[in-house]
Amino acid sequence: MREKRPAPKAAPASITASGATATSPSSAGIKPTIRLKAPQTGETVIEDQVQGRVVWQNENLDDLVLLRGDGNPTYMLAVVVDDHDMASPTSSGATII
Numbered sequence: 150m151r152e153k154r155p156a157p158k159a160a161p162a163s164i165t166a167s168g169a170t171a172t173s174p175s176s177a178g179i180k181p182t183i184r185l186k187a188p189q190t191g192e193t194v195i196e197d198q199v200q201g202r203v204v205w206q207n208e209n210l211d212d213l214v215l216l217r218g219d220g221n222p223t224y225m226l227a228v229v230v231d232d233h234d235m236a237s238p239t240s241s242g243a244t245i246i
Contacts, residue, residue: 180218187212 187210194204215226
């Protein structure tokens with residue numbers, strides 16, 4: 150049986166409490182991503198209509214990347230926007246819970 154390892158996380162040291170980067174990404178030649186900051190303590194709970202109560206420990210979550218450095222949206226953002234625009238009666242998120 151494979152050993153369960155924690156998922157890699159983005160380096161939190163590059164983000165300050167105000168949300169600004171510690172150094173200017175553009176001066177370093179870096180194209181920054183846009184992230185949704187996740188809490189680092191406690192737990193995230195949802196009541197899913199299919200699976201019931203689902204709980205994640207926040208220390209196991211990473212900040213969700215919404216836009217890549219090239220300005221393109223990630224799949225996770227694009228699929229939610231598409232579902233909303235198409236008035237989809239189902240949630241694409243059920244496949245990733």
